[in-house]
Amino acid sequence: MILALTLAVVLGTMAGALLSARRHAKARTLADWAVGGRRFGVLVFWFLNAGEIYTTFAVLGISGFAWAHGAPAYLALTSVSLSATIGYWLMPNIWNAGRKFGLVTQADFFAKHYNAIWLGVVVGIAGIIALIVYVQIQIVALSLIVRLTLGTDVSAVAAAIIAAVVMLAFVYFAGLRSAAFAAGVKDVLMVVIVVSLCLTVASKVGAASMLDVYRMAQDQYPDIGRLPGLQPEAGLSTVWLMTAALNVALGNWILPHLFQLCFSAGTEATIRRNAIWQPLYSLSYFFIILLGLAALLAGTEPAGGDTNAVLLQFVSDRYPSWVIGIFAGTACLLALVPGSVLLLTAGSIFSRNILLPIVPRLSDRASLLASRLSMIVFAAIAVWLTLGGSRSLVEIGLSAYAAIGMLAPGVYFAFLWKRAHAWGVLTGIVIGYCALLLPQAQTLWNTLLPHWDHGLIAMAVNASVTAMVCIAWPRQPALRTQAA
Template sequence: MKIAIVLAILLATVAGAAAYGRRTRRGKTLSDWAVGGRSLGTVVFWFMNAGEVYTTFAVLGISGYAWALGAPAYLAFCSVSLSYAIGYWLMPKIWKAGRSRQLITQADFFVARYDAKWLGIVTGVIGIASLIVYVQIQLVSLGLIVQLTLDDLISTQAATLVAGLLMIAFVFTAGVRSAAFAAGVKDVLMIVVVIVLSATVAAKVGAASMMDVFHLAETRHPGIGWFPGLDPASPTTAIWLMTSSINIALGNWVFPHLFQMSYTAQSATVIRRNAIWQPLYSLAYFFIILLGFAALLAGTQPPGNNLNAALLQFVSQQYAAPVVGLVAGTGFLLALAPGSLLLLTAGSIFTRNVVRPFAPRLDDRTSLLISRSALTVFAAIAVWLSISQKSSLVKILLDAYSAIGMLAPAVFLGFLWRRTTALGVLAGLVAGFVSLLAPFAAHYWETIAPQWEPGLIALAINALTVVIVSLVTPAPSRRAVALGMAPELLAHKDSAALHNHI
């Protein structure tokens, strides 16, 4: 019964996604495959956007954090709300830049804005590396779901390998539109799963109501609802919450797949509507945290004390096979929909911004072939990382945001300050990554700024370096600075008007 439900959900979604992607008769060029013809309307863009809010990290990572630590899981509420406040301002600017210059990847933006092809290669490599780490989150979760579906008949390594093959097969169906369709199905199923589990979870743990679950958790585990949570020695204090939330919010739309997703919208209005309503959608995190607390009350002990598997273990022990099958099937889509978009973006960046500068005469057919081949390699690297590392999903996420946050100053200053230069961006990247990754860095920041998110500190050092170096290096061309402006203003002769518009 369980396996039958999972297969039914998976096969029906894949078939529907493929049909939807091909119904538009698109997908023959890299542009159509990667940005959906720049024509996604409010509803489809909503599901694409929501697909990045509710991934396996949201369900398994946050519920696991609630099970293991408690209050630190509130990070989900803060980071999502801040992200969309920033996205309301930033995403339309990205969309406008993409539309005016027919940009496809994030690295295209850096090439156009800073008039430097070499910067596109540098930022493209950084973007790909960050995406691979993000894919790791989906693969770790998908591997756990594969094990649940098969009743632990295969090892974690084999399950992760199967997960990687499933993700590659899915992304090959028809590109970004297929991912949007799967995201829509996934969101509907996730709502059903959350309602079913939340409505019944109190009875499973001896509570009188959903709110009583929180009361019982606090009674049996004093301090679970306060920072730093269950572990008094944990660095997850209120300072950690604030700095981590800000770091995630600043880096969120700088992730190449979300940057590229902005290009797919039909209009800036579509983007702003989504930015207004998506934070309300994130209130479902309340129920996900509820399930994590319930798993703790039920005495759930996942294999190897793996907090990423806490919710799956709880469901498999407390619910009948049909419900377990529904949860597992939904979990497959929670990983496949965003994972496919991540790989698709990485493949697009590799072709356009790493390969094409050295082979400018590549046609669309060859470009598409290279992109698909590259994403297969990236998926293999992510599988290897997933098997070799055992971090929590939240820790992996924070590492990914710290890495991609190094591109944030170049993006924000690129729209805010016309004097920002390519050499300034390069200097900022070097300073930022040294501050983040140098052997001495972690201990140093723990000493002078305990409980602060190191990625935010490195981002600030990066931004300061960009400003200082930009002031002493030649300014970019006027056309580069005008990226994203209306076509009639691009040719405007009045430099004062141009400056005011920027």
């Protein structure tokens, strides 16, 4: 029953997504396939944009983080609202640039604004690396669901490969529009099932109500409701929460796939309306954290202590098969939709910003084919990363935000400072990655700024170096991409 219901949810949504895509003009060019023809309205854009918030990182990752740490899971509540605040200003500027200059990818933006094709290549490579790390999150989660439905006899390698194949099949043919349809189905299903689980979760752990679950958790684990939570040695203090939330908010719209989502909107008003209402999604974290605490009270012990599998294990232990099947199918969509968009974006960047400068006469059809084939390679790399590590989804997500944050100063300076130029941005990126990745730098930050999020520190170093280079070495002002 679990397998049948899981397949029914996933295959039904995939069929609907493909039919939805076929009703519209067939994707004949990379732009049609990657940004949906730049015609998405308020409702489609809402679900597609929200689909990048309501992922396995949000549901499986945050619930497991609450189970393991407690209060540090409140990071999710703060970062979504802060991101929407910044997005209200930044997204329309990105959209205007894309509409005015026919941009498809984030690397297009850097190449056009700073009048440097080579910078677009550098940014494209950095963006693809960050996207592959983010795809890893979805494959980790999807492989856990595969093993839940098919049984633990399926090896971790086989589960990860199956997850990658399903994800590729989902996006390979229809592009962004198929993901938009599936995002709507996924969001509705997940809201319904999470709320339904929360309405019944009190009886599963001996509590009188949902709020009583919080009280019981506080009584049994006195440190669970305040920072640094259940594991003080992890360093998840108030300073960590503030700096990590700020880093996520500043880096969120710099993720390459969110650039492409901005380009897909039909109007500027569509973007602003979504930014106004998007913080409502943060309210769902009340229920997600509640489920994590309930799993803790229930004594849930996932195999190997894997925090990513806590919610799946809790539902599997405490609910009937038909509930497990629907939940597993919906959780599959949580990984499939954002994972597909991530792979689509990485493929678009490869063909348009890395391959095209090398082969300038590449046709649209060949570019589209190269984009699709490159996705297979990127998915394979993500599978390899999945098999080589065991970090929580939240930790992997913060690593992706830290990596992509090295491109943030170049984006913000593009709209705020006319003197910024390509060489300054490149220097900042190189020094920023050194500040983020070198072991000596990490030791220095732990000494000087204990508990600070290293991604935010590296971003600040990046911005400072970029500004100093642009001041000390003035060059021709960059092309203004912001619409009048």
